[in-house]
Amino acid sequence: MAGYAEIAGHDNLIEHFRRAVCEGKVSHSYIISGEEHAGKMMIAEAFARALQCTEAVSRQTGDGCGRCISCMQAASHNHPDILYVTHEKSVISVEDVRQQIVSTAEIFPYAGNYKVYIVDEAERMNEQAQNALLKTIEEPPAYVVILLLTSQIGRLLPTIRSRCVEMALRPVSEAKIRAYLERRFQIPEYSARLAASFAQGNVGRAVAYASSPAFGEVWAQCAQIMKRLPRMRMSELMEEVRGLAAAKKEIDQRLEFMTLWCRDLLMCKAAGDEAKLICLQEEKTIREQAGHISYEGIEDCIRVIRETGARLRANVNFDVAVEMMLVQMRDRFQE
Numbered sequence: 001m002a003g004y005a006e007i008a009g010h011d012n013l014i015e016h017f018r019r020a021v022c023e024g025k026v027s028h029s030y031i032i033s034g035e036e037h038a039g040k041m042m043i044a045e046a047f048a049r050a051l052q053c054t055e056a057v058s059r060q061t062g063d064g065c066g067r068c069i070s071c072m073q074a075a076s077h078n079h080p081d082i083l084y085v086t087h088e089k090s091v092i093s094v095e096d097v098r099q100q101i102v103s104t105a106e107i108f109p110y111a112g113n114y115k116v117y118i119v120d121e122a123e124r125m126n127e128q129a130q131n132a133l134l135k136t137i138e139e140p141p142a143y144v145v146i147l148l149l150t151s152q153i154g155r156l157l158p159t160i161r162s163r164c165v166e167m168a169l170r171p172v173s174e175a176k177i178r179a180y181l182e183r184r185f186q187i188p189e190y191s192a193r194l195a196a197s198f199a200q201g202n203v204g205r206a207v208a209y210a211s212s213p214a215f216g217e218v219w220a221q222c223a224q225i226m227k228r229l230p231r232m233r234m235s236e237l238m239e240e241v242r243g244l245a246a247a248k249k250e251i252d253q254r255l256e257f258m259t260l261w262c263r264d265l266l267m268c269k270a271a272g273d274e275a276k277l278i279c280l281q282e283e284k285t286i287r288e289q290a291g292h293i294s295y296e297g298i299e300d301c302i303r304v305i306r307e308t309g310a311r312l313r314a315n316v317n318f319d320v321a322v323e324m325m326l327v328q329m330r331d332r333f334q335e
């Protein structure tokens with residue numbers, strides 16, 4: 001369980017939680033909403049740790065000290081007053097809520113001033129479960145703090161939502177994600193740039209990309225194709241089609257890589273030497289290609305890639321669709 005320092009972005013939200021701890025103005029129930037892997041759990045855990053920290057410094061910084069017994073217990077998920085609501089089936093049932101929250105909320109915290117409940121995937125609570133929870137949320141014991149984490153806030157009942165403080169995670173800027181990846185994982189700038197631009201504001205996804213060897217391999221495959229495409233013979237092109245067919249399921253990611261490459265070509269044409277490229281590693285090739293292909297040609301390539309994605313989702317013949325795509329793109333480079 002980490003502190004706020006290890007979270008990228010979400011500054012406003014973190015500031016709110018920090019201030020709540022510093023000023024002792026903590027609400028009884030919060031909804032932390034945001035996409036999967038956006039960082040909801042990290043924020044909830046940092047807040048829980050700060051609430052439970054026994055060092056006075058935590059009331060000044062609003063963050064857990066990271067060193068006291070309470071913080072250690074929080075880090076190892078063994079804190080007696082930080083409770084994770086679990087469920088065995090795909091739904092969080094009324095029994096789960098009764099057994100794990102309602103019936104235990106009345107019992108005083110063991111050690112700390114608070115008793116924190118964390119309900120991950122709160123949208124999995126069915127209506128009865130939410131109604132069972134409602135009573136605790138309406139009349140909570142003074143020490144109870146309930147954190148509902150959800151990627152589908154619309155599935156929570158209006159009665160629940162109206163009694164909780166809603167905190168929504170927004171996409172984090174590419175620059176922030178990039179800096180975070182470079183700092184935290186010491187990866188080279190070009191990998192950080194790629195992973196960040198692919199993650200679309202989702203830090204967890206960026207981390208998954210950055211730490212996945214497959215991500216690098218896929219990227220290398222696509223870069224090879226784009227690099228050689230302008231001068232590719234038909235036999236080589238067919239070989240690439242077979243290569244792509246071997247990983248049919250991940251074709252979307254490959255198409256996205258190719259789109260990124262084309263986007264870099266556009267950037268190069270528009271901004272010249274000033275252009276900030278995503279595919280930094282292939283900068284020389286991209287600048288060279290950008291000098292030969294027209295604006296219209298690049299836009300056509302992007303359109304062809306997008307249309308091919310749509311056709312593949314409609315289940316057309318894979319090899320034919322991908323071959324057509326590569327041929328059309330190659331023609332644009334050769335005009």
Ligand SMILES: [Zn+2]
Nearest residue numbers: 053065068071
């Ligand atoms: Zn502490």
